[in-house]
Amino acid sequence: MSSDLVISNARLVGRDTVLEPGSLHVRAGMIAAVDRGTPTAGALDFGGDYLLPGLVELHTDNLEKHFAPRPGVRWPGKLAVINHDAQIAAAGITTVMDAIAVGDMRDGALRMTILRDMVAAIEAAQTAGMLRAEHLLHLRCEISFKDLLELVEPMTGLSWLRLVSVMDHSPGQRQFANLDKYREYYQGKFGLSGAAMDRFMAEQVAAAEAHGPKNRRDLVALCRSRGLPLASHDDATIEHVAEAAADGMVVAEFPTTHAAAEYSRAHGMRVMMGGPNLVRGGSHSGNVSARDLAEKRQLDIISSDYVPSSMIQSVFLLPREVPPISLPQAVAMASVNPAEAVGLTDRGALEVGRRADMIRVSLIDDVPVVRSVWRHGRRVM
Structure with a gap:
């Protein structure tokens, strides 16, 4: 199983709202925390890209x-x-x-x-x-x-x-x-x-x-x-x-x-x-x-x-x-x-206790581009 992962400075899409900026903490392949947050030391800085559930x-x-x-x-x-x-x-x-x-x-x-x-x-x-x-x-x-x-x-x-x-x-x-x-x-x-x-x-x-x-x-x-x-x-x-x-x-x-x-x-x-x-x-x-x-x-x-x-x-x-x-x-x-x-x-939502199946998406000229993919907290693409 993957080690801890912290993502920050993301447009984090939840069920009802978009956290801008949002942060997310993965532990042992599961989502451990979801918060508002700007870039933090040691975190993966999304630079304003979208973080979506897989x-x-x-x-x-x-x-x-x-x-x-x-x-x-x-x-x-x-x-x-x-x-x-x-x-x-x-x-x-x-x-x-x-x-x-x-x-x-x-x-x-x-x-x-x-x-x-x-x-x-x-x-x-x-x-x-x-x-x-x-x-x-x-x-x-x-x-x-x-x-x-x-x-x-x-x-x-x-x-x-x-x-x-x-x-x-x-x-x-x-x-x-x-x-x-x-x-x-x-x-x-x-x-x-x-x-x-x-x-x-x-x-x-x-x-x-x-x-x-x-x-x-x-x-x-x-x-x-x-x-x-x-x-x-x-x-x-x-x-x-x-x-x-x-x-x-x-x-x-x-x-x-x-x-x-x-x-x-x-x-x-x-x-x-x-x-x-x-x-x-x-x-x-x-x-x-x-x-x-x-x-x-x-x-x-x-x-x-x-x-x-x-x-x-x-x-x-x-x-x-x-x-x-x-x-x-x-x-x-x-x-x-x-x-x-x-x-x-x-799975299916960026919520504490769910699997860390996630994707990073850039929106360029209204075209979504999938940059990275994680499954169970492990990056697969």
């Missing part, structure tokens, strides 16, 4: 890009994880839930061929001390996939599995209620002709009808029996949210409408939206804008989704472009809110 990411599929950097190319497992981890740490993320897809829409799809290798590589790299961030597991479960439960059940015993999400990407549902958007996305992704795309859509509808309802029931029952937090993915209607609430879900991942977001919060679920949606100013699927949800106070958690740096960018964008949101509130959306939503109550 970001906590609940949903990123960024690892897939490193396992398969080009079509037909497979990268060695631990090397892929190390490359992914470097991006995560450079984005100020100190706890990351790698969202691994279980089930896909086509037999032999890449996600299915690398599923076990990805899980094994993360665990091996972490056990060997190769990684900067702490990596936890999030299983993204496609309920229309016939053999879903056979794949999920053996992994529910993993101690680092901390979240399971329930997904339905079939045509006309949730994220793709708009069939034109579904056709545009998957025809481009798979390079299908018009006739082939028609067949593909019909196959997906048939699979969802044949397997979706039972897989959902069985998956929810399995996770609840193991005490695993559940997230509902891409809810679009009040009926979707009512089903999620009845299933005991704690996070609403990327609701696609205002009504679904509002109803999710009314039922005690934390609403999560993607940083790319915030940075770009809208959804690539034509669904609800994360900025609109933030303005209506319907946004609780920011995820980097497919761009790791989008979390820290969103944290500083929201107070500037969505005036109801303060910097402490935006920081909480990327740190303590996601942590506490899934039971990680030992």
Whole structure:
């Protein structure tokens, strides 16, 4: 464990306020004191840079890009994880839930061929001390996939599995209620002709009808029996949210409408939206804008989704472009809110007794630059 560390002359972002200047004392990897303070002898002088809690990411599929950097190319497992981890740490993320897809829409799809290798590589790299961030597991479960439960059940015993999400990407549902958007996305992704795309859509509808309802029931029952937090993915209607609430879900991942977001919060679920949606100013699927949800106070958690740096960018964008949101509130959306939503109550805030997971950020021309990263009081970047 690290020795004592004292930081001073920082803009220290707490839950409700920014201490300017602020100081923080780390002892044995934990936060021992938080105060106002100017530079002191022997302290690390931040020179007015921001001190934030390390970001906590609940949903990123960024690892897939490193396992398969080009079509037909497979990268060695631990090397892929190390490359992914470097991006995560450079984005100020100190706890990351790698969202691994279980089930896909086509037999032999890449996600299915690398599923076990990805899980094994993360665990091996972490056990060997190769990684900067702490990596936890999030299983993204496609309920229309016939053999879903056979794949999920053996992994529910993993101690680092901390979240399971329930997904339905079939045509006309949730994220793709708009069939034109579904056709545009998957025809481009798979390079299908018009006739082939028609067949593909019909196959997906048939699979969802044949397997979706039972897989959902069985998956929810399995996770609840193991005490695993559940997230509902891409809810679009009040009926979707009512089903999620009845299933005991704690996070609403990327609701696609205002009504679904509002109803999710009314039922005690934390609403999560993607940083790319915030940075770009809208959804690539034509669904609800994360900025609109933030303005209506319907946004609780920011995820980097497919761009790791989008979390820290969103944290500083929201107070500037969505005036109801303060910097402490935006920081909480990327740190303590996601942590506490899934039971990680030992991190996510610069408070005495919490883990000293912290990041130093300079703001240059409104662009946040992550300068340094500490995990458990040890500098990792």
